[in-house]
Amino acid sequence: MSKEFDLGTLLAERGAERYELHAKYLNHQLPKMLHTIGFDKVYERAEGAHFWDADGNDHLDMLAGFGVMGLGRHHPVVRKALHDVLDASLADLTRFDCQPLPGLLAERLLAHSPHLDRVFFGNSGTEAVETALKFARYATGRPRVLYCAHAFHGLTTGSLSVNGEDGFREGFAPLLPDTAVPLGDLGVLAKELKKGDVAALIVEPIQGKGVHEAPPGYLRGAQELLHKHKALLIADEVQTGLGRTGDFYAYQHEDGVEPDLVCVAKALSGGYVPVSATLGKDWIFKKVYSSMDRVLVHSASFGSNAQAMAAGLAVLSVMEDEQVVANSRAMGGLLKSRLAALVDRYELLADVRGRGLMVGIEFGRPKSLKLRSRWTMLQAARKGLFAQMVVVPLLQKHRILTQVSGDHLEVIKLIPPLVIDEGDVDRFVEAFTAVMDDAHSGSGLMWDFSKTLVKQAVANR
Numbered sequence: 001m002s003k004e005f006d007l008g009t010l011l012a013e014r015g016a017e018r019y020e021l022h023a024k025y026l027n028h029q030l031p032k033m034l035h036t037i038g039f040d041k042v043y044e045r046a047e048g049a050h051f052w053d054a055d056g057n058d059h060l061d062m063l064a065g066f067g068v069m070g071l072g073r074h075h076p077v078v079r080k081a082l083h084d085v086l087d088a089s090l091a092d093l094t095r096f097d098c099q100p101l102p103g104l105l106a107e108r109l110l111a112h113s114p115h116l117d118r119v120f121f122g123n124s125g126t127e128a129v130e131t132a133l134k135f136a137r138y139a140t141g142r143p144r145v146l147y148c149a150h151a152f153h154g155l156t157t158g159s160l161s162v163n164g165e166d167g168f169r170e171g172f173a174p175l176l177p178d179t180a181v182p183l184g185d186l187g188v189l190a191k192e193l194k195k196g197d198v199a200a201l202i203v204e205p206i207q208g209k210g211v212h213e214a215p216p217g218y219l220r221g222a223q224e225l226l227h228k229h230k231a232l233l234i235a236d237e238v239q240t241g242l243g244r245t246g247d248f249y250a251y252q253h254e255d256g257v258e259p260d261l262v263c264v265a266k267a268l269s270g271g272y273v274p275v276s277a278t279l280g281k282d283w284i285f286k287k288v289y290s291s292m293d294r295v296l297v298h299s300a301s302f303g304s305n306a307q308a309m310a311a312g313l314a315v316l317s318v319m320e321d322e323q324v325v326a327n328s329r330a331m332g333g334l335l336k337s338r339l340a341a342l343v344d345r346y347e348l349l350a351d352v353r354g355r356g357l358m359v360g361i362e363f364g365r366p367k368s369l370k371l372r373s374r375w376t377m378l379q380a381a382r383k384g385l386f387a388q389m390v391v392v393p394l395l396q397k398h399r400i401l402t403q404v405s406g407d408h409l410e411v412i413k414l415i416p417p418l419v420i421d422e423g424d425v426d427r428f429v430e431a432f433t434a435v436m437d438d439a440h441s442g443s444g445l446m447w448d449f450s451k452t453l454v455k456q457a458v459a460n461r
């Protein structure tokens with residue numbers, strides 16, 4: 001007879017093996033990297049924008065699980081919705097009926113972009129992008145997709161074709177016919193469109209890599225050009241959507257922008273159930289699903305599952321009830337202005353940018369001779385090491401989790417849960433100030449640690 005499965009017992013008995021298990025069976029480079037930078041911690045509990053280690057130390061999360069924890073961890077309303085949907089024992093995923101939750105979630109999502117009509121639900125950000133690329137190519141009958149330099153749209157083969165970072169693409173060719181255009185350059189876009197084979201331009205209104213925003217007028221100008229040439233505008237709001245940048249969608253910062261397709265994922269999950277949504281215009285969906293024979297021409301086995309739909313509905317409801325978008329705008333404004341005020345104080349600090357709770361902090365070459373020689377040594381080993389030097393003490397000394405915003409970038413990106421409060425902003429700014437003081441003192445542990453990073457970088461070449 002089989003023993004009854006008990007998750008608590010399993011974790012109690014084998015939870016301590018977490019790093020060894022990962023090293024043995026999963027991507028072995030992750031534990032290796034975590035051991036190298038001293039991030040190999042054991043976290044036991046989480047709530048909102050905070051999590052706690054085994055000794056009960058509180059950590060502030062400025063990463064939100066790469067953005068999926070828009071509402072923070074374990075929001076009680078989302079949690080209750082998931083308990084409820086499990087307890088309801090629905091006849092879900094029969095695949096030959098129509099369940100109510102997908103229609104209700106689609107209706108609620110579409111209310112935030114009234115110019116769009118229909119939704120396809122999938123399971124992850126990259127699937128939202130794959131869907132948009134397929135729909136755009138089918139609807140226009142053209143093969144080529146344009147994307148912006150430095151873009152990130154996911155890592156499956158289609159979305160990789162519109163990835164602006166060589167490091168991700170190398171070794172995976174051939175990809176889709178694709179061409180990179182500079183973010184903000186309408187002239188280059190027009191030139192590509194004249195060739196007549198372009199299905200769409202896919203764009204993050206604020207790029208996750210480096211936190212670069214499309215310049216004012218670009219999205220609207222691009223939309224006009226695309227439509228003139230019968231091509232489509234795809235807004236990838238996987239990271240920027242659902243309030244991250246202080247509006248429901250980042251494309252809404254500019255009047256008159258009405259993308260033909262919008263990709264959503266991450267935060268819609270409530271941090272629990274992977275889900276994606278590709279929103280689009282009626283005519284595009286009607287073309288893809290043009291006959292009954294084509295009813296399954298684009299589908300996903302787990303798409304529209306009840307848990308994901310319940311989580312999404314709960315997330316959208318909380319966003320309204322708790323004015324999450326307004327909080328993102330207010331806390332983001334506060335965080336950005338307090339950090340921007342430090343730019344004149346610290347020569348290593350070059351720029352603070354972003355919108356809402358998507359903030360980029362860029363470091364740059366210092367003026368003073370002593371700091372400059374250290375900076376140059378780091379740059380010679382590998383670009384991005386100084387930003388890593390800041391991320392490490394932020395966690396180790398101040399218990400704040402952040403990330404470097406992409407390979408070889410001297411930029412830290414802050415994307416905390418949208419529910420952070422003024423106390424969290426104070427805590428981050430104080431910790432960051434202390435780390436900057438340390439860096440500018442030119443001595444101490446921080447620069448000692450840089451030697452470890454340099455050694456590692458050289459060994460990895």
Ligand SMILES: Cc1ncc(COP(=O)(O)O)c(C=O)c1O
Pocket residue numbers: 066124125126127129152153154155204208236237238239240265266
């Ligand atoms: C803008 C953007 N698009 C797509 C993706 C891919 O999402 P996923 O990791 O869920 O596949 C990401 C992930 O970071 C993203 O930031």
